[in-house]
Amino acid sequence: xxxxxxxxxxxxxxxxxxxxxxxxxxxxxxxxxxxxxxxxxxxxxxxxxxxxxxxxxxxxxxxxxxxxxxxxxxxxxxxxxxxxxxxxxxxxxxxxxxxxxx
Amino acid sequence: xxxxxxxxxxxxxxxxxxxxxxxxxxxxxxxxxxxxxxxxxxxxxxxxxxxxxxxxxxxxxxxxxxxxxxxxxxxxxxxxxxxxxxxxxxxxxxxxxxxxxxxxxxxxxxxxxxxxxxxxxxxxxxxxxxxxxxxxxxxxxxxxxxxxxxxxxx
Numbered sequence: 465x466x467x468x469x470x471x472x473x474x475x476x477x478x479x480x481x482x483x484x485x486x487x488x489x490x491x492x493x494x495x496x497x498x499x500x501x502x503x504x505x506x507x508x509x510x511x512x513x514x515x516x517x518x519x520x521x522x523x524x525x526x527x528x529x530x531x532x533x534x535x536x537x538x539x540x541x542x543x544x545x546x547x548x549x550x551x552x553x554x555x556x557x558x559x560x561x562x563x564x565x566x
Numbered sequence: 567x568x569x570x571x572x573x574x575x576x577x578x579x580x581x582x583x584x585x586x587x588x589x590x591x592x593x594x595x596x597x598x599x600x601x602x603x604x605x606x607x608x609x610x611x612x613x614x615x616x617x618x619x620x621x622x623x624x625x626x627x628x629x630x631x632x633x634x635x636x637x638x639x640x641x642x643x644x645x646x647x648x649x650x651x652x653x654x655x656x657x658x659x660x661x662x663x664x665x666x667x668x669x670x671x672x673x674x675x676x677x678x679x680x681x682x683x684x685x686x687x688x689x690x691x692x693x694x695x696x697x698x699x700x701x702x703x704x705x706x707x708x709x710x711x712x713x714x715x716x717x718x719x720x
Binding site: 520522523524527528529530531532539541542545547549550551552553554555556557558559560561562563564 | 570571572573574579668674677690691692693694695696697698699700701702703704705706707708709710711712713714715716717718719720
């Protein structure tokens with residue numbers, strides 16, 4: 465007898481309400497461009513997980529830094545997922561630059 | 567003064583052009599090490615002080631790692647590329663996640679990118695703009711859409 469294990473996973477976004485379904489046996493995550501998070505690429509959550517997903521703006525002056533900006537031109541520092549049992553973070557690093565000329 | 571900006575080390579460019587250090591950015595293993603807010607990064611320091619675990623980048627009391635999932639010394643920046651487009655040279659890589667399942671990290675303010683294939687020579691540092699961390703979760707550094715660093719020749 466062969467036991468078939470379902471690989472179908474349902475996903476949702478707690479901010480914009482988008483739902484999706486994947487059929488992938490390997491561990492994976494799901495992202496989407498979220499209109500409620502400044503059109504940034506934000507994680508979707510497994511349908512069985514209750515959590516919030518928030519965007520955090522940069523906490524310091526922008527100065528001459530080249531940063532990731534959202535659709536409203538606000539500087540983004542991170543996207544944090546807060547679950548009952550922990551947090552996940554996507555932290556956006558600024559671009560470092562060298563400029564030279566003669 | 568603590569973190570304030572993101573920079574490429576001057577000595578990295580100097581050592582590359584003078585062949586003091588043999589960088590092969592697209593083939594080496596650059597790593598991303600995380601730091602708290604106790605340090606004052608400076609891109610004009612000597613080569614010896616760009617190196618991981620030296621100068622401002624001394625690990626003890628400054629580096630943020632859990633020893634298992636975000637290693638001391640940093641996580642590797644995979645698929646590094648160094649490609650010119652017009653007058654811009656771009657160093658880039660795949661976004662850098664933790665190595666293990668879950669981790670707990672606190673007080674992460676920025677990162678040192680260093681070349682572990684070249685005696686941990688510092689390449690660049692990046693200020694995240696505030697305090698970051700995770701609890702029993704996943705931590706990923708998302709590089710800018712324009713790359714990790716660029717060199718623009720005007």
